[in-house]
Amino acid sequence: xxxxxxxxxxxxxxxxxxxxxxxxxxxxxxxxxxxxxxxxxxxxxxxxxxxxxxxxxxxxxxxxxxxxxxxxxxxxxxxxxxxxxxxxxxxxxxxxxxxxxxxxxxxxxxxxxxxxxxxxxxxxxxxxxxxxxxxxxxxxxxxxxxxxxxxxxxxxxxxxxxxxxxxxxxxxxxxxxxxxxxxxxxxxxxxxxxxxxxxxxxxxxxxxxxxxxxxxxxxxxxxxxxxxxxxxxxxxxxxxxxxxxxx
Amino acid sequence: xxxxxxxxxxxxxxxxxxxxxxxxxxxxxxxxxxxxxxxxxxxxxxxxxxxxxxxxxxxxxxxxxxxxxxxxxxxxxxxxxxxx
Numbered sequence: 001x002x003x004x005x006x007x008x009x010x011x012x013x014x015x016x017x018x019x020x021x022x023x024x025x026x027x028x029x030x031x032x033x034x035x036x037x038x039x040x041x042x043x044x045x046x047x048x049x050x051x052x053x054x055x056x057x058x059x060x061x062x063x064x065x066x067x068x069x070x071x072x073x074x075x076x077x078x079x080x081x082x083x084x085x086x087x088x089x090x091x092x093x094x095x096x097x098x099x100x101x102x103x104x105x106x107x108x109x110x111x112x113x114x115x116x117x118x119x120x121x122x123x124x125x126x127x128x129x130x131x132x133x134x135x136x137x138x139x140x141x142x143x144x145x146x147x148x149x150x151x152x153x154x155x156x157x158x159x160x161x162x163x164x165x166x167x168x169x170x171x172x173x174x175x176x177x178x179x180x181x182x183x184x185x186x187x188x189x190x191x192x193x194x195x196x197x198x199x200x201x202x203x204x205x206x207x208x209x210x211x212x213x214x215x216x217x218x219x220x221x222x223x224x225x226x227x228x229x230x231x232x233x234x235x236x237x238x239x240x241x242x243x244x245x246x247x
Numbered sequence: 248x249x250x251x252x253x254x255x256x257x258x259x260x261x262x263x264x265x266x267x268x269x270x271x272x273x274x275x276x277x278x279x280x281x282x283x284x285x286x287x288x289x290x291x292x293x294x295x296x297x298x299x300x301x302x303x304x305x306x307x308x309x310x311x312x313x314x315x316x317x318x319x320x321x322x323x324x325x326x327x328x329x330x331x
Contacts, residue, residue: 003327015292023323030323042271070271197330204274204288217330223319224274224289232327 001237002101002156003030005061007230008037008201009222011070012052020055023229028060031232032101037201037221038068038112038162041080049080053087062099064090066110068162068202092160094144096152104236107154109193111145113163113186113200114138117179138183146189156235159190159198159216168210169220170203187212196235252279252310260284260303260310269298275316284312289319 005027010020027034036056041048044067056063071080081091090097092110099106116123116138125135149159164170164182173181181203190198191214198212201222208225210218221231257277264275272295276287284303290296296316303312 011291013291015294019291019321023321026323030327043268073271205276223291223321227320228324229321230324232324234327234329237329237331 002104002106002235003032004106004158004197004233004235005031005034005230006037006199006219006221006233007034007223007226008162008199008220009039009068009204009224010036010052010056011039011042011223012055013042013048014051017051017055020229024056024059027230031061031230033062033064033099033106034059034230035108035158035160035199036063036065037160037199038066039070039201040065040067040084041071042073044071044074044076044080046076046079046083049083053084053089056089057087062090063088064092064097064099064108064110064160066092066160066162067112069112072112092148094141094148096148098152098154104156105154106235107149107152107157108160109145109148109152109157110160111141111148111186113145113161113165114141114183115163115180116183116185118167118182118184121178122184123179138185142183142185142189145186146192149189149193149195152193156196157194158235159193159195161186161198161200162202164200164203164206164218164220165190165198166210166212166218169200169206169208169218171207172205173203181206187214187218190214190216197233252282252284256307256310257284260307263302263306264299267302270295270302272299275299282311284310285315286312287315289317291319293318 096109165187195216198218204224278285
């Protein structure tokens with residue numbers, strides 16, 4: 001059995017320091033790892049990354065994150081990633097990692113992702129250079145995510161993105177902005193591997209549960225959606241244990 | 248008297264909340280009533296909620312606002328979901 005805690009869109013800055021900490025300090029008793037689905041900061045500054053590292057560092061469980069669009073706002077995403085990595089967090093962008101947990105190997109492939117929309121209303125790589133770049137960016141990100149997922153040898157495989165791979169978990173958001181919230185290309189990448197679970201954030205007004213066309217469970221763990229410090233998901237379990245009893 | 252709120256004001260406020268460095272919120276809903284703007288959604292701290300109202304009041308002093316923005320709870324969970 002592996003238990004994964006997950007949250008996204010925590011948008012940490014000085015004013016948030018300490019808010020998550022009481023719940024995070026319970027983590028070693030209730031989960032084996034924490035995955036964070038992007039938008040770690042408000043504006044993607046180094047100072048905010050230091051706040052993020054302080055709030056979500058030294059938890060006693062591995063912490064694996066992807067960046068979100070907010071973490072790109074100041075064009076300091078490389079520095080932000082470095083600050084987080086120096087604090088012991090694993091930052092994924094088009095790559096994967098394997099954690100040894102309870103005798104099982106948990107594979108996690110992560111990427112921020114990008115937009116473009118979903119079948120029936122998706123953007124195409126056609127016309128203006130800006131439009132081709134927009135769709136081309138998502139294609140490249142999805143390709144790297146798919147390759148990372150397919151390249152991991154593990155017992156349970158999790159895809160971690162900021163943008164959504166499916167429209168179901170966007171329900172509640174205005175239909176008009178779906179193309180800015182995710183892309184079917186991410187879903188296709190997730191379905192190209194034996195993925196057990198896909199986690200994303202970004203859609204604050206979205207819905208928690210969905211599935212890819214290939215049947216992979218998708219969970220929108222944006223903080224305003226789950227309305228608690230993190231959710232806990234159990235993989236490779238022999239029996240359902242709905243009560244969250246600390247070990 | 249509060250001016251009639253139109254789509255242009257709504258769009259300007261939506262962009263202000265995202266593009267203003269002091270706010271940077273994309274998850275705030277803005278609903279136009281006849282002479283009132285209702286703000287919804289959730290943010291990470293009371294300071295952020297108050298700053299949103301301050302920014303709108305400063306940029307649009309004639310617009311009356313009702314703030315229904317909440318602070319996202321950050322308690323530990325009590326349940327686990329099995330994925331199968």
